[in-house]
Amino acid sequence: MSAKIPLSELDLICKQAQEAKIELRRSSKAKKNDALKYASEFLLKNKAKLIDANTIDMELASQKDLQDSFVDRLELNEKRIDSMISGLDKVINLDDPVGQTNQSHTSPSGFEVSKMRVPLGVIGIIYESRPNVTADASALCLKSGNACILRGGSEAANSNAVIEECMQDGLDKASLPKYSIQLIKNQDRKLVGEMIKREGDIDLLIPRGGKSLIRVISDEAKIPVLKHYEGLCHVFIDKDADLKKAIEISVNAKTYRYGICGTMETLLVSEEVAAKVLPEIKSELDKLGVEIRGCEKTKEVIDVKSASEEDWITEYLAPILSVKVVTDLKSAISHINIYGSGHTDSIVSENLSSVETFFNEVDSSSVMHNLPTCFADGFEYGLGAEVGISTDKLHARGPVGLEGLTSQKFVIKGQGQLRS
Amino acid sequence: MSAKIPLSELDLICKQAQEAKIELRRSSKAKKNDALKYASEFLLKNKAKLIDANTIDMELASQKDLQDSFVDRLELNEKRIDSMISGLDKVINLDDPVGQTNQSHTSPSGFEVSKMRVPLGVIGIIYESRPNVTADASALCLKSGNACILRGGSEAANSNAVIEECMQDGLDKASLPKYSIQLIKNQDRKLVGEMIKREGDIDLLIPRGGKSLIRVISDEAKIPVLKHYEGLCHVFIDKDADLKKAIEISVNAKTYRYGICGTMETLLVSEEVAAKVLPEIKSELDKLGVEIRGCEKTKEVIDVKSASEEDWITEYLAPILSVKVVTDLKSAISHINIYGSGHTDSIVSENLSSVETFFNEVDSSSVMHNLPTCFADGFEYGLGAEVGISTDKLHARGPVGLEGLTSQKFVIKGQGQLRS
Numbered sequence A, B: 001m002s003a004k005i006p007l008s009e010l011d012l013i014c015k016q017a018q019e020a021k022i023e024l025r026r027s028s029k030a031k032k033n034d035a036l037k038y039a040s041e042f043l044l045k046n047k048a049k050l051i052d053a054n055t056i057d058m059e060l061a062s063q064k065d066l067q068d069s070f071v072d073r074l075e076l077n078e079k080r081i082d083s084m085i086s087g088l089d090k091v092i093n094l095d096d097p098v099g100q101t102n103q104s105h106t107s108p109s110g111f112e113v114s115k116m117r118v119p120l121g122v123i124g125i126i127y128e129s130r131p132n133v134t135a136d137a138s139a140l141c142l143k144s145g146n147a148c149i150l151r152g153g154s155e156a157a158n159s160n161a162v163i164e165e166c167m168q169d170g171l172d173k174a175s176l177p178k179y180s181i182q183l184i185k186n187q188d189r190k191l192v193g194e195m196i197k198r199e200g201d202i203d204l205l206i207p208r209g210g211k212s213l214i215r216v217i218s219d220e221a222k223i224p225v226l227k228h229y230e231g232l233c234h235v236f237i238d239k240d241a242d243l244k245k246a247i248e249i250s251v252n253a254k255t256y257r258y259g260i261c262g263t264m265e266t267l268l269v270s271e272e273v274a275a276k277v278l279p280e281i282k283s284e285l286d287k288l289g290v291e292i293r294g295c296e297k298t299k300e301v302i303d304v305k306s307a308s309e310e311d312w313i314t315e316y317l318a319p320i321l322s323v324k325v326v327t328d329l330k331s332a333i334s335h336i337n338i339y340g341s342g343h344t345d346s347i348v349s350e351n352l353s354s355v356e357t358f359f360n361e362v363d364s365s366s367v368m369h370n371l372p373t374c375f376a377d378g379f380e381y382g383l384g385a386e387v388g389i390s391t392d393k394l395h396a397r398g399p400v401g402l403e404g405l406t407s408q409k410f411v412i413k414g415q416g417q418l419r420s
Helices: A009-026 A029-045 A047-062 A068-074 A078-093 A131-143 A154-173 A190-195 A211-220 A243-255 A274-287 A296-301 A309-313 A329-339 A352-361 B009-026 B029-045 B047-062 B068-074 B078-092 B131-143 B154-173 B190-195 B211-220 B243-255 B274-287 B296-301 B309-313 B329-339 B352-361
Strands: A112-119 A122-126 A147-151 A181-183 A204-207 A233-237 A264-270 A291-294 A320-326 A344-348 A366-369 A388-390 A398-400 A406-413 B112-119 B122-126 B147-151 B181-183 B204-207 B233-237 B264-270 B291-294 B320-326 B344-348 B366-369 B388-390 B398-400 B406-413
Touching (some): A009 A112, A009 A181, A029 A047, A029 A131, A047 A068, A047 A078, A078 A131, A154 A181, A204 A211, A233 A243, A233 A329, A243 A344, A309 A329, A329 A352, A344 A352, B009 B122, B009 B147, B009 B181, B029 B131, B029 B154, B122 B190, B131 B147, B131 B181, B154 B181, B233 B329, B243 B344, B264 B274, B291 B296, B309 B320, B352 B366
Parallel strands (some): A122 A147, A406 B366, B122 B204, B147 B181
Antiparallel strands (some): A112 A406
16 A cells, blocks of 8 residues: 555555455354445345446436447346345355364374465456446445445446445344445546555455456456457267267357357257257258358358358357368367367267367366366356356356465464474 | 578577477376486586586686675585585485366356466576576476476586586487477577567576666566565564564564575564564674664564655665564554565464455465465475566466476367257
């Protein structure tokens, strides 16, 4: 913290977060759950107020030239608020990782060594104009004993302010510091630039949004950033695949939703089964309006556009699929490791030895067997809500839930041993 | 990798490391251990050659104006080479974390979710002129399935080259790629600047050395850096301490070795026992030539120099100790969290409730009970060799051994479930 007087807006927020984190670190599991429960009650009570605030946000947004998907994410209605509230209830029911200690071992000098999970401290989250993230992300930070500083997209400012108020009222009612959850209200973009340099004040920064935003923040940040780059996910249909499963999984992986990071962008097919599965996959995808771009060998089997080198590195986030026929498992793995984004990749096969090789050698945050990649999601994994899906290898990889918001410290219990 | 032709020296090294990592990722535990065993045999066989190379390094070093401690770390002799060899044997005997899978759980859709430990890929290590690090660090990288790129201090160039050769011969004999371990031989400092920007080529960078070097590298790196800043460690003598233990632990924590990061730099003493322990601690430290700088209350009990605010934030790495008398446990914890470096801090007390509070609230990588902080070390913790002691909170915290050189990926086993 710089000691400048008067304190800037961000100075004050950071100072308040630092104070809150000390209380949070020592607060009981029950107290944190109480705060979440009260917050969900305040959200329920203030539903009308929240919808009014959101209506203002939506009206202001309608005056801008925004994409439909953007406006859709901004909108709140009764059902979505109920889902936000039930999200908080789900967080209450998650195991609290704080204080968990692993099995201890005895050191050569006879003292006891173990590791204990502890909160990171203060988490900064920079996100798009999605009001539900304000509730989801702050609930996960609170449950894991961290204070958080939220910077949401400006279009959601009014909705976010109401949600922050409900969360803070919940904290207050549970006798926890209300500044455990703080929203930066000043919409000046300069504050993001300041926030990402707050070494010592913010322990971890989680940017959510487009690849270019994450890239800029990672490059300029002076504090650790949990990166969630793109999901260029593959499904590989092995020669030993159950062909019915292969077709269903491929179609589901592409068409469940086009805009999520777990969507399959490239389908790899063993040349031994290409002629058996590609026609049916094409016929299903044709019905759903998905364009296929194939390699030369694919085009020998189905009548599709040509894929270029560029296609193998493109996350379409759209009804487009690139298809490549590969010689074998080894060439599939090699393609994935070269062109993939290390997010989620799946093998369809009944040969467990091939599955094991795929699991060991594909260098991605999630490797799957006989499943569509669109399952890549914290809730689907049974981890509860997530703050993002990390494509980093360090600290947290894949869907990041409560554990990714904590750290482990060594706890060493001695009986007066001395080092000689 | 840039596609420039001709390849630069670093391009070539990175390309070779990338190829080696693929082999290493799939290699068995036995093969990696064989390589280490053969490497230790080659070191034994080439002892004379290594001592000759080191003699050249020492002669060149003697022409420079270097500190005794620097020259001491550079020197190799029979005993030190034996210790290097037995270090490799110890690494062989460590558990290999690669492939370890945690208990799986079933997802809401009925598929099986677990996490598996995998190598990070390529580790870069930048270190001082200490030849033993060349063997230690590369052995840990190899055992954890990672390729490594080493950049040691130029004064150890001849010694390091012989050690690299022995390690590579060991790899070769075990039919593993010799480029799994590579030493950058070009001593141009520019290469460090290039190395720290090799995103995609190097997964983790471990700088070892002075605080300023680590600071510069962290600030400029474009790849993840495992930081090992200073160790400003505290011992707190609680009012409920066993006074005999308290005196022994304090003296040991300060005087075991002055130059290591686990050395106590500030002693905190509860005002209730200050008069009982400080005179004897002073008398012991006087004998060993340690200068004490105390707060006002300390000076009421023992005749020492005054400590200034600066002393509470100084890692002396020398026979100097700052002493502060504190009101209670709470004020001790607060002092440690404000002035400490988050490395290692210890409480001496027989009151387990106070110990628990200390453990929960002191925000350091290691918290200790009834032990001197100088035990902060991977070998002493029974973790085997360490590549450093991380003062970061993310990824790895405290002594970093094999586990810190790995990552966990999600392994998801389905039976053809689809997402709806």
